[in-house]
Amino acid sequence: MSAPTTMDTLPTTVDESRTAFRSWLADQREDLEQFRTNGGDITHVFERLRALQRMLFESGWIRLGWPEEVGGLGGKPILRSIVGEELALAGYPPPFSFATQEVLGPAVAAFARPELASLVLPRLLRGDETWCQGFSEPGAGSDLASLRLKAVRVDDGWRVTGEKIWTSWAQFADRCVLLARTGAPDSAHRGISAFLLDMDTPGIEISPLRSMNGDEEFCSLYFGDALIPHNRLLGEVDGGWSVAMHVLAGERGAAAWQRQIWLRTRLNDLAIADGGATGAAVVGEALELLVGLRLLSRRTVRALSDGRPVGATTSLDKLAMSTAEKFLFDSVLAALGADVVFGGGDIAEEWRTDYLYSRASSIYGGAAEIQRNIIAERLLGLPR
Numbered sequence: 001m002s003a004p005t006t007m008d009t010l011p012t013t014v015d016e017s018r019t020a021f022r023s024w025l026a027d028q029r030e031d032l033e034q035f036r037t038n039g040g041d042i043t044h045v046f047e048r049l050r051a052l053q054r055m056l057f058e059s060g061w062i063r064l065g066w067p068e069e070v071g072g073l074g075g076k077p078i079l080r081s082i083v084g085e086e087l088a089l090a091g092y093p094p095p096f097s098f099a100t101q102e103v104l105g106p107a108v109a110a111f112a113r114p115e116l117a118s119l120v121l122p123r124l125l126r127g128d129e130t131w132c133q134g135f136s137e138p139g140a141g142s143d144l145a146s147l148r149l150k151a152v153r154v155d156d157g158w159r160v161t162g163e164k165i166w167t168s169w170a171q172f173a174d175r176c177v178l179l180a181r182t183g184a185p186d187s188a189h190r191g192i193s194a195f196l197l198d199m200d201t202p203g204i205e206i207s208p209l210r211s212m213n214g215d216e217e218f219c220s221l222y223f224g225d226a227l228i229p230h231n232r233l234l235g236e237v238d239g240g241w242s243v244a245m246h247v248l249a250g251e252r253g254a255a256a257w258q259r260q261i262w263l264r265t266r267l268n269d270l271a272i273a274d275g276g277a278t279g280a281a282v283v284g285e286a287l288e289l290l291v292g293l294r295l296l297s298r299r300t301v302r303a304l305s306d307g308r309p310v311g312a313t314t315s316l317d318k319l320a321m322s323t324a325e326k327f328l329f330d331s332v333l334a335a336l337g338a339d340v341v342f343g344g345g346d347i348a349e350e351w352r353t354d355y356l357y358s359r360a361s362s363i364y365g366g367a368a369e370i371q372r373n374i375i376a377e378r379l380l381g382l383p384r
């Protein structure tokens with residue numbers, strides 16, 4: 001493969017970024033061709049996406065908007081918002097762990113000690129490592145502030161005992177953004193600290209769990225006195241709630257931007273599936289929901305890029321995202337029916353997997369009921 005060309009001059013606007021990235025895509029068409037197929041065994045999928053990620057890193061595209069100290073090229077984060085979109089329009093997958101980068105990366109950049117951030121972030125951006133998010137526990141999902149995994153301060157760091165669940169792709173992850181109870185058991189959100197943990201730390205047991213689409217995406221994590229060094233603390237002791245909120249703003253906001261791009265490509269697939277069996281009215285309604293999501297999400301991505309607070313408004317994005325995603329795949333099931341349920345080919349398999357995964361969209365990142373509660377109480381000022 002020839003070396004990917006690098007940017008001659010840094011773009012300063014989204015339009016400039018888009019135009020320059022399009023021309024890079026055209027120049028690299030031959031080398032990018034290998035990334036068009038995205039099926040197969042998960043280890044191979046990860047390898048392929050990692051290679052694409054590296055190519056985008058070497059050529060600078062996914063370094064846009066990250067500070068130079070952490071391997072970035074500077075400028076505003078919005079400059080890289082077009083990367084996933086243009087890749088999708090050209091028929092390629094999103095960069096490897098793009099969602100993780102936009103969800104966990106900014107929080108680590110904001111809260112880690114500078115020497116830690118400059119060590120780990122370039123590795124994440126280049127696809128050399130992947131990270132996972134250790135928030136949920138049995139009994140502490142929606143009510144995250146009640147989490148019980150305990151971290152006790154000792155001379156050389158923090159000793160951690162307890163359990164996490166639903167940790168996505170933890171079996172492949174090199175590091176984990178972990179929330180632990182460092183205050184009294186009833187200290188709620190005031191007694192939680194955040195850490196960046198190495199997943200090969202002795203004392204962590206990882207058990208993959210199979211979800212209904214057949215993937216072993218989730219894991220249970222068991223901590224038996226695992227030691228986290230002091231320098232892995234993110235933010236302040238007992239200040240982990242701020243880190244969690246930063247992560248959730250990314251998960252409900254920036255990740256929704258990436259998701260709407262992919263949903264739009266699946267709507268295009270649906271519109272032409274089975275000779276247009278879906279019908280214009282349904283396609284039109286799905287498009288309306290996706291355009292609404294895009295506008296909401298664009299506002300959030302711009303605010304995050306400018307460093308403006310997004311507050312509870314990301315709940316609107318998350319709710320709009322799960323509404324659009326479920327409508328789209330309910331429409332797939334209605335239009336393509338038996339083929340989605342029983343079909344044997346690759347296309348039927350892909351619809352089936354995506355339909356099943358769409359059910360999770362109103363659960364991860366905070367369930368739909370929780371988003372409605374936040375919207376009602378914090379945005380509309382309704383009583384609890």
Ligand SMILES: Cc1cc2nc3c(=O)[nH]c(=O)nc-3n(C[C@H](O)[C@H](O)[C@H](O)COP(=O)(O)OP(=O)(O)OC[C@H]3O[C@@H](n4cnc5c(N)ncnc54)[C@H](O)[C@@H]3O)c2cc1C
Nearest residue numbers: 133134135136141142166167168360363364365366367369
């Ligand atoms: C695909 C997927 C990937 C995930 N990845 C991760 C990950 O990487 N890391 C991680 O930490 N977690 C992850 N999660 C877990 C996710 O964050 C939790 O599932 C979610 O927060 C809900 O928590 P719970 O499952 O404990 O459900 P519960 O909190 O027990 O909720 C069960 C039901 O009760 C409703 N409910 C609960 N409280 C209220 C209330 N006060 N008012 C109204 N309704 C309420 C909920 O809306 C929901 O419908 C993932 C989940 C999924 C589905």
